[in-house]
Each structure stands twice: as structure tokens, then as C-alpha cells.
Amino acid sequence: MRDRGFEILDRNYHSRFGEIDIIALHENVLHFVEVKSGDGEPAYRITPSKLSKIIKTAMIYMQKKHLDTDYCFDAVIVTEEIEFIGNITL
Numbered sequence: 001m002r003d004r005g006f007e008i009l010d011r012n013y014h015s016r017f018g019e020i021d022i023i024a025l026h027e028n029v030l031h032f033v034e035v036k037s038g039d040g041e042p043a044y045r046i047t048p049s050k051l052s053k054i055i056k057t058a059m060i061y062m063q064k065k066h067l068d069t070d071y072c073f074d075a076v077i078v079t080e081e082i083e084f085i086g087n088i089t090l
Contacts, residue, residue: 018053
């Protein structure tokens, strides 16, 4: 992600709801990134329930850090290649 101009702010951020793998800043937008790997289609393991936990954890992160900025939720899929999927909530 650094090679794409992202500044990594946190990794493996935990709340009572779950974990966010990577929190990064890119062009004044905060990115909450879920990383999935494995055989088949790892992206399908980002279920609505998992996404809900990520969103709740992101809101706690922003509140604790007193952040008021644009944000989005992304995924990095690792198979034989690495694929970045932006805005997975759309």
C-alpha cells in the first residue's frame, strides 16, 4: 500500500466489536482495510456481519482519535496476486 501512496497509521486495531487489519491515510481520506487471503475467493469471506463489525470498530477509532475526515472501507485480497478493492461498502 505504501507503493500506492498510502501512509499506514495503525495495524490490527482492536475494539470490543472486532479488528481492522490496516488503517491508512491517502489523499486526506482515511482507509479502513480488511485483508483476506487463501484459496478460492477470499473476498467472499467479508460477510455483511464482518463488515458491520469493521464499521463499528472504525467509528470507535475515529471517536477515540477525535477525527473528522472522509473515510472509506477497502479490501486487500492476497492469492497468487495482491488485489486492492476500494470502497467495499458501495
